Amino acid sequence: MSTKVIHNAGEQRYEIEVDGILAGFTQAFEAGDIVTFPHTVIFDQFEGQGLASELVAGALDDVRVRGKRIVVTCPYVTRFIDKHPDYADLRT
Numbered sequence: 001m002s003t004k005v006i007h008n009a010g011e012q013r014y015e016i017e018v019d020g021i022l023a024g025f026t027q028a029f030e031a032g033d034i035v036t037f038p039h040t041v042i043f044d045q046f047e048g049q050g051l052a053s054e055l056v057a058g059a060l061d062d063v064r065v066r067g068k069r070i071v072v073t074c075p076y077v078t079r080f081i082d083k084h085p086d087y088a089d090l091r092t
Helices: 051-065 075-083 085-090
Strands: 003-008 013-018 021-027 029-031 034-037 040-042 069-072
Touching: 003 051, 013 051, 021 051, 034 051, 040 051, 051 069, 051 075, 051 085, 069 075, 075 085
Parallel strands: 034 069
Antiparallel strands: 003 013, 013 021, 021 040, 029 034
8 A cells, every 4th residue: 555645735735645546635724834724534435544644744744844833723633743742843
């Protein structure tokens, strides 16, 4: 299984693909240097494979590289950051 996290700026989201097939996304609304994460979805047929965690980690890594900060309203992203405090510094 090959996975890839993609920043789809046109759709205002990060997407995760599994073997070239869209498996889910996390919305990412940008306003200046702030990225707001309101919602994360992994499609039913891809659940239970750790893809949401991989997706959010990839999205937050990209946000960090681009020098932006985050606002989180998505419960999944909030729990992810609580479990991975090395991303907490990205919060505004």
